[in-house]
Amino acid sequence: MLYYLFNYLDQLDIPGAGMFKYISFRSGMALILSLFISTLIGRRIIDKLQKLQIGETVRNLGLEGQMSKKGTPTMGGIIIIIAILVPVLLFGRLGNIYLILMLVTTIWLGALGFADDYIKVFRKNKEGMHGKFKIIGQLGLGLIVGLTLFLSPEVVIIENSEIRHNDVIEAVRYHEVETKSTKTTIPFVKNNNFDYAQLVSWAGEYKEELAWLVFVLMTIFVVTSVSNGANLTDGLDGLAAGTSSIIGVALGVLAYMSSHFQFASFLNIMFIPGAEELVVFAAAFIGATVGFLWYNAYPAQVFMGDTGSLTLGGIIAVFAIIIRKELLIPILCGIFLAENLSVMMQVAYFKYTKKKYGTGKRMFKMAPLHHHFQKPGNAGLDALVQKPFNVVPESKIVVRFWLIGIILAVLTIVTLKMR
Structure with a gap:
């Protein structure tokens, strides 16, 4: 909202009003404000949660220090959501379609996670919301995001192509016309653009429509898997929040590069007009998660609950899809992937051995x-x-996972030049 106010003041030649035109300034302000909200206002929210006796229900699984967490306030994801929404609403350009999608994602999954936590805490149901309703909510969001990216005329890219001489890149040429495209970035290959249309090349005149169908299905899959991965990762003090903040930094860098013509040309990646507003969102996201760590780091004074974990995962997934970097998620979100795979492998191995050996x-x-x-x-x-x-020790596990997350984030950015 402030963007439009100061844009008007700048037209009146008010000194300093032009600062709001710069993404770097608005992103910096969003980061500072989100940190302020999550640390200072977060304390009041935690106190309110304690008064309402919204505490964590803990099952005795024989883990070190586990029972000491019983009664710790949960649903702290409310802090993260507020610390994201307020700075973005103040410093973002709200007419931007990408920013609108990120706001919808935050509110949608925040509400879904809140409903799950509400059932666990107030209805004393440890299982929370039935799994099928969670999946329906995630599928619904994926469908909304995918169809919006397909139907909105504002969602365009400017495609690039290399000019080579003797296998040496001499220049990157961008087409002058903005186009709707199902292209995305793929790592470790020479021409690092992959078009989903290649998967349906057999469809003839219906190729374009089927390509978008594949893209929408991919969007649904990514949103569901990453949000569930973040949910599974939220099991140790500070693990999900710290890992998400690291991923947020990498996504912010990728968004800035994709929206900056010179950087996009240097890295030979597609140029996405309008994606610069996502940098403001990424800054608020980073500030909110880092600020939340003030209370969530070991020993935690508050847990984010599904209100926070589902929201963080969904934000990361939709953000990556918008900037056409969803195929980098297995690297960038390697921690989430490992957590997901460990559960699937555990269940599959148990069923296999029970069928084969009886136990x-x-x-x-x-x-x-x-x-x-x-x-x-x-x-x-x-x-x-x-x-x-x-x-x-729990704190050592968390820090080691953070270090792995940093390595994966750096590797994700480096893959843009590793071909």
């Missing part, structure tokens, strides 16, 4: 993966993977 066995001492390191090896658990034999 189900585990692959890990416990899943998701971060809990595996909290169990001692050879402690009576019939698990295929027993190492490490000694229990790893």
Whole structure:
């Protein structure tokens, strides 16, 4: 909202009003304000949650320090959501279609996660919302995002092509016309653009429509898988918030590069007009998650609950899809992927061994993966993977996962030049 106010003041030649035209200024202000909200106002929200006795219900799974978390306020994801929405509404250009999609994503999944937490806390149902309703909510958001990107005339890219001489890139030429396209960025290949239309090249005159159908289905899959991955990662103090903030930095960098003509040309990636507003959102996202760590870092004074974890995962997924970097998610969100895979492998191995031997066995001492390191090896658990034999302190597990997340984030950005 302030963008439009100061744009008007700038037309009246008011000194300093022109600062709001710069993405760097508005992003910096969004970062500062989100940090302020999540740290200072967050304390009041935590106190309110405590008064309402909205505490975490903990099952005794034999993990070190687990029972001490009982009663810790949950649903703290409200802090993150408020700390994102307020700065974006103030400093973002609200007519931007990409920013609108990110706001819808934040509110949609925030409401879905809140409903899940409400059932757990107030209705004393440990399972929370039935899984099928969660999936329906995630599928619905994926469908909205995918169809909007397909139907909106504002969603365009300017395609690029390399000019080579003796296998050396001499220049990158951009087409003058903005086009609707189902192209996306793919890592580790020479021409790092992949068009979903290639998957339906057999469709003839219906090729373009089917390509968008594939794109919409891909959007639904990415939103569902990444939001669930973030939800599974939220099991240790500061793990989901810290990992998400690292991913947010990488996404902000990628959005800025994709929206900057010179940087896009240098990296030979598609130029996406209007994507610069996503940098403002990324700054608010980073500030909100880092500020939340003030209270969520070990030992946590508040948990984000599904209100926060589903929202963080959905934001990351939709953001990556908008800037056409969804195929980089397996690298960038490697922590989420490992957590998802560990659960699927655990379940599959248990069913396989039960069918073959009559008794189900585990692959890990416990899943998701971060809990595996909290169990001692050879402690009576019939698990295929027993190492490490000694229990790893929770704070050390979290910091090591953060370090891995930083490496993956850097690698994701570097892949744009690794072909």
